[in-house]
Amino acid sequence: MVNRVEWSADPGNTTTTGSDAGLSRFEWDGTEDELPARSDTWRTTAVILLALLLISLAGCVDMQEQYVEADRLTYEVVAPYHRAYVEGDPSLSPEQVERRLLLLDSWADRITEAEAALGE
Numbered sequence: 001m002v003n004r005v006e007w008s009a010d011p012g013n014t015t016t017t018g019s020d021a022g023l024s025r026f027e028w029d030g031t032e033d034e035l036p037a038r039s040d041t042w043r044t045t046a047v048i049l050l051a052l053l054l055i056s057l058a059g060c061v062d063m064q065e066q067y068v069e070a071d072r073l074t075y076e077v078v079a080p081y082h083r084a085y086v087e088g089d090p091s092l093s094p095e096q097v098e099r100r101l102l103l104l105d106s107w108a109d110r111i112t113e114a115e116a117a118l119g120e
Contacts, residue, residue: 064114064118065118068111068114068115068118071111071114072111072115075107075108075111079104079107079108082100082104083101083104086100086101086104087101
């Protein structure tokens with residue numbers, strides 16, 4: 001005995017007559033060994049995702065150190081040139097100069113705080 005199963009992408013569509021648009025089909029002879037092992041698939045997927053999560057968490061400290069170091073090096077290269085530009089650009093208003101310099105100062109402060117947190 002072969003059972004034909006049809007379902008629609010639209011949950012409200014229970015009609016199996018008419019156009020086949022939006023319908024998916026499979027045939028099944030009624031034995032469990034031919035059904036997709038969904039619980040095994042979900043279990044395997046969950047184990048893989050958990051393993052990836054643990055691996056990524058194990059490397060977080062090292063990645064944070066690398067990020068903070070890279071951010072410090074970027075700051076040391078970019079900040080002096082940007083500061084010189086901002087202080088020397090006559091087209092900027094005093095408020096614009098102040099905001100841009102405050103941005104550089106807050107960037108340096110965030111790096112210093114991150115370095116201190118990693119040192120704890």
